[in-house]
Amino acid sequence: MHEAMVAQSLLASISAEVANQEAKPISAKISCGVLYAINDELLCFAFDAIAKGTPCEGIELQIEHKPMKSRCNVCEHVFEFELSKLVCTNCGSEDCELLPDSPLLLEEIEFDSE
Amino acid sequence: MKKVEVGKKILSANEEYAFKNAQILAEKKCVCLNMISSPGSGKTTILTRTINELKGKIGIGVIEGDVQTDIDAEKIRATGAVAIQINTRGACHLSAKQVSDALSQLALDDLDIVFIENVGNLVCPSAFELGENGKVAVLSVAEGDDKPAKYPALFAKAKALLINKIDLLDSVGQEDFNIGRVNADARKLNKNIEIFHVSAKTGAGFAEWYDWLAKSVKKTVGS
Numbered sequence: 001m002h003e004a005m006v007a008q009s010l011l012a013s014i015s016a017e018v019a020n021q022e023a024k025p026i027s028a029k030i031s032c033g034v035l036y037a038i039n040d041e042l043l044c045f046a047f048d049a050i051a052k053g054t055p056c057e058g059i060e061l062q063i064e065h066k067p068m069k070s071r072c073n074v075c076e077h078v079f080e081f082e083l084s085k086l087v088c089t090n091c092g093s094e095d096c097e098l099l100p101d102s103p104l105l106l107e108e109i110e111f112d113s114e
Numbered sequence: 115m116k117k118v119e120v121g122k123k124i125l126s127a128n129e130e131y132a133f134k135n136a137q138i139l140a141e142k143k144c145v146c147l148n149m150i151s152s153p154g155s156g157k158t159t160i161l162t163r164t165i166n167e168l169k170g171k172i173g174i175g176v177i178e179g180d181v182q183t184d185i186d187a188e189k190i191r192a193t194g195a196v197a198i199q200i201n202t203r204g205a206c207h208l209s210a211k212q213v214s215d216a217l218s219q220l221a222l223d224d225l226d227i228v229f230i231e232n233v234g235n236l237v238c239p240s241a242f243e244l245g246e247n248g249k250v251a252v253l254s255v256a257e258g259d260d261k262p263a264k265y266p267a268l269f270a271k272a273k274a275l276l277i278n279k280i281d282l283l284d285s286v287g288q289e290d291f292n293i294g295r296v297n298a299d300a301r302k303l304n305k306n307i308e309i310f311h312v313s314a315k316t317g318a319g320f321a322e323w324y325d326w327l328a329k330s331v332k333k334t335v336g337s
Contacts, residue, residue, distance in 0.1 A: 002238035009124050035267035036241050083263050086302050106120045113116045
């Protein structure tokens with residue numbers, strides 16, 4: 001349940017942006033690599049709980065999971081990683097390596113413009 | 115509706131502490147290894163054997179992360195090494211801030227290696243950088259050979275993998291723990307991972323682990 005600490009950091013990141021705006025925040029888009037092992041339900045639950053009573057209360061989280069990718073060392077083709085069949089989807093080579101995981105990012109916040 | 119683009123790392127507060135930890139460790143020429151595994155894989159026993167057998171050659175200090183108790187820190191202290199216990203009180207992983215507080219209590223000038231024994235958990239600790247030079251995964255044979263496939267994060271990020279309790283390999287049986295499958299899956303996730311087959315109980319395989327530790331220390335002191 002490491003989502004609790006992610007939720008805390010997320011609330012701090014969103015709060016810093018919200019403080020610069022007069023409008024009410026409605027939703028926040030975040031993205032993360034598979035290796036962060038983020039469970040959407042747990043993160044939203046933790047975020048709702050700690051955002052209660054703050055200007056971020058009620059913000060809806062939209063979470064995008066970015067897949068793991070591999071690169072072929074022969075033809076440099078980049079494709080989605082799958083442990084069970086790790087061959088290049090372009091040239092069939094087995095000489096492939098896993099690319100670094102996508103970071104955990106706060107992408108954008110949507111505010112009510114009224 | 116008005117959209118504001120942010121594009122900021124959410125864990126930046128943790129990463130700032132991790133960066134500071136890495137700086138302090140580099141200044142003091144200490145190698146820092148973050149040990150991650152399930153509970154009961156043998157991290158503490160690996161550490162006590164390592165400390166006892168490298169005594170006088172490599173100075174070792176330990177930061178112990180547990181949900182509660184100082185049972186593990188006491189085992190480390192019984193070897194004569196310094197151990198700082200962190201109780202996370204429910205949290206399933208250590209944070210860089212906790213490690214920063216623990217580092218300030220260690221006499222780093224006297225140490226070559228700081229081991230962080232993370233909370234026993236195959237998922238959560240892998241997501242948080244602590245300022246370490248590398249993560250070391252520990253997997254014991256009784257846990258089954260499907261763990262790299264089921265929990266790829268740790269194995270993809272680790273510099274080394276210790277497959278522990280190989281003295282139990284015959285009892286567990288090839289059908290439940292195919293060591294070749296573990297090696298192959300770990301290397302598919304991470305082609306540079308160093309793999310050691312060890313038994314913390316009998317001491318089998320530890321010579322290679324010690325060579326790797328000595329090389330890591332040499333690299334840090336030389337840089």
